[in-house]
Every structure is written in structure tokens, then in C-alpha cells.
Amino acid sequence: MGGRAAGRLNTRDKTRNLSLKEITDTKGPVPIQFELRDKQTIMPLGDHATHWSSYIGEVIWGVPLYYPSWLKVPKERKAALITDIGSTQFDLRPHMESPDWTEINVGIQQHLQKAYNTNKAAFKAQHWVIDPTTGTYNVEKIRRERPENITASEWDKYIEFWNDPRNIARAAQNRQNRAKSTVISQQGSRSLARIRDEMMQTSTTQEYPSLIDTFFVA
Numbered sequence: 001m002g003g004r005a006a007g008r009l010n011t012r013d014k015t016r017n018l019s020l021k022e023i024t025d026t027k028g029p030v031p032i033q034f035e036l037r038d039k040q041t042i043m044p045l046g047d048h049a050t051h052w053s054s055y056i057g058e059v060i061w062g063v064p065l066y067y068p069s070w071l072k073v074p075k076e077r078k079a080a081l082i083t084d085i086g087s088t089q090f091d092l093r094p095h096m097e098s099p100d101w102t103e104i105n106v107g108i109q110q111h112l113q114k115a116y117n118t119n120k121a122a123f124k125a126q127h128w129v130i131d132p133t134t135g136t137y138n139v140e141k142i143r144r145e146r147p148e149n150i151t152a153s154e155w156d157k158y159i160e161f162w163n164d165p166r167n168i169a170r171a172a173q174n175r176q177n178r179a180k181s182t183v184i185s186q187q188g189s190r191s192l193a194r195i196r197d198e199m200m201q202t203s204t205t206q207e208y209p210s211l212i213d214t215f216f217v218a
Helices: 011-016 018-027 050-061 075-089 100-127 138-142 152-162 164-182 192-202 211-215
Strands: 033-035 041-045
Touching: 041 050, 050 075, 050 100, 075 100, 138 152, 152 164
Parallel strands: none
Antiparallel strands: 033 041
């Protein structure tokens, strides 16, 4: 147990993906395209881009949140996620058979890592809370407040991980790093990849716009 059994169900994504389930139940895995031209993080494009983002947020709940980092998640579990995504929801076969698969796979791992880190931080913030009466973590109290859908042995793993001095120091350093890195976005909720895709579709020449062109409409 872990991931989805490790706290709140991601009900918004689950509801959003009901429409995806209706499609895949009748037609099988749906096609998905990715932005690759910038050689940066890949971005999903096409009719099912929204489904992709929400499904990543849903499927990642199957991974326990007590690993020190995404790099420490066992390779077998990561491979199982790709199998789940590629065989039941999205048709990844064309990408797997293309020369770009290595880069695409790295990009998918980045999407999974981001979702994992988000869930991990939210779950910890919900349960690993300082006792206001003492100003410290009351480990035994936290242990008694184990979520009902997590076994005692699994809950002990979470507490052991959170209470490890190395992880406490790492968490403090991460907070400092986040405070220093403020990013201002001019694009609202749309990614550059999506904006460029929309510009190309509406262009009379069907040429792919440059980043400079995209900047002025973002």
C-alpha cells in the first residue's frame, strides 16, 4: 500500500478522467502528441492533452510517498507506471518505436516526478505537523493519528522517513531554495508548447512559430 492508499484520493482528476475512461472503454488507448522541438521538458498536445495531465496526477497516487526522491523510486515501479499509461489509456506505441523515445520517456518521467513531488509535499504538510503546545513534532501523537487506509507498518515508514535528521535538513534546504526561486509567467494557464501548437494550426502557412513570435502573444 502507499500512493493512492496513502491519503486523499485525487477526486478531481478521477472525475475529470471519467470522460477518458468512456473513450478508452470503447475505443482503447487514445493518441497523444508531445512537443519536442525546444529540447526541453516535453509537453502534451492534441485533443487529449488535458486528459494526459489529469491522468498523470491520478496514476501517481499508486506510488508510496516515503521514498527520499523520485530517483529512489524502484525502476520496476516506474516501468509499471509506463505500462499502465501506455497500455490502458494512451497509445504510446508510436512513440516507443520512434527514435525520439528516449527523450520522450525522460519527459514522461519528469511529468511523473512533478506530480509525485506535489503529492508528497501535500501529504506531509497534512500529517507531519508541529504540535502547537510544544513547538515540536509529537511523533507518538502523529503515529496514533494514522490514516485509516494506511497500515501500521506503512505508517511507520512515513514517520521514520519524516523524522530522519537527514530528511529534516533536506526539507529545510528545499524551503530555502523555493523561497529564492520566484518565476514570473506571462502565459497564464497555457504552456508555450500549447500556444505554439495553436498558432501553427491557425496560420495560413502552417509554419511552426518561433519562440520570439510566441512571446508576443503569450
